Amino acid sequence: MQKNTKIAVIEDDENLRFLVVHRLESEHYQVIQAANGKDAETLILEQKPDIVLLDWMLPERQGSEVCANLRKAGFNNLIIMMTAKSQDVDKIDAYSFGVSDYITKPFNMDVLIAMIENKVKFFVNNANDSLHFGNTEHHPNTHSLIRDGKKIELTILENRILLYFLQNIDRVISRDELMQVVWGYSSNVNTRTLDMHIVRLRKKIEHNPDKPLHLQTVRGMGYKFVAET
Known part of the structure; x- marks a missing residue:
């Protein structure tokens, strides 16, 4: 049974593109493809995957x-x-390209499919592409916030962290769970790295980051996100 989701695969490596397209089609996704950036832009704007x-x-x-x-x-x-x-994800974060997320090569096809299924579940099948907390709108597709008419850019990792909290309002989330969701299998991530990203995120979403109302620390357990304060 064909799925309604349309996916564009833009990759110049013919072998990799073939493998990705073949796997996506075997999962019954509609797939379109291009091998260079110029053709990709035309294809995507016409087909709107x-x-x-x-x-x-x-x-x-x-x-x-x-x-x-x-x-x-x-x-x-x-x-x-x-x-x-080999590319530094933080370097990608530093620019406001409008990337929704990333996956590092070489990747396991099962990991790619799981990621896409998660995106379909939370974004594609959800007509509302923005989430709300307090007086702030979160636009996860373009990793940005809108508050008081002003746009605030989030890095890809900040976006992943905030999105997971907004999908789990009022639930205490351990640091280990958060690291697994945000960084996946990466072994070089520690709690200090996570806490640093939490601090940065608080500066963007809290009126007073030193006394957070939304992204709260639960001592000895982890964090909890409160949408309405």
Whole structure:
């Protein structure tokens, strides 16, 4: 049975593109594809896929430029950047391309499918592409916040953390659970790294980060997110 979700695979490596497209089609997704950045932009703006799997390094136009151009043209659906493992994710975070998320190469196909299924569940099948807490709107597809008419950019990792909290309002979440969800299998992440991201996120979402109302610390257990204060 064919799924309604349409996915664009933008990858210049023919073998990898074939494998990804084949696996997605075997999972009954509708798939379109392109091998360079220029063709990708045209294809995506014409076909308006629900999810774009976009390679970082592309001929003619890099993935970052393609992503930025799509956002400027009004494309607001999910864009997942496929990046080489050697590339620094924080470097990607530093730029406001409008990437929704990323997956590092080489990736396991089962991991990719699980990620896409999660995106379909929480975004594609959910007509409302924004979440609310207090007087703030969270737009996870473009990793940004809107508060008092002003746009606040989130890094990809901050976006993942906030989204998980908003999917689990009022539930105490341990640091281990949060690290597994946000960084996955990465073994070089420790609680200090997580806490640093929490501090940065609080500066963006709290009126007084030193006395947080939304993202609360539960001593000895982890964190809890309170939407209405």
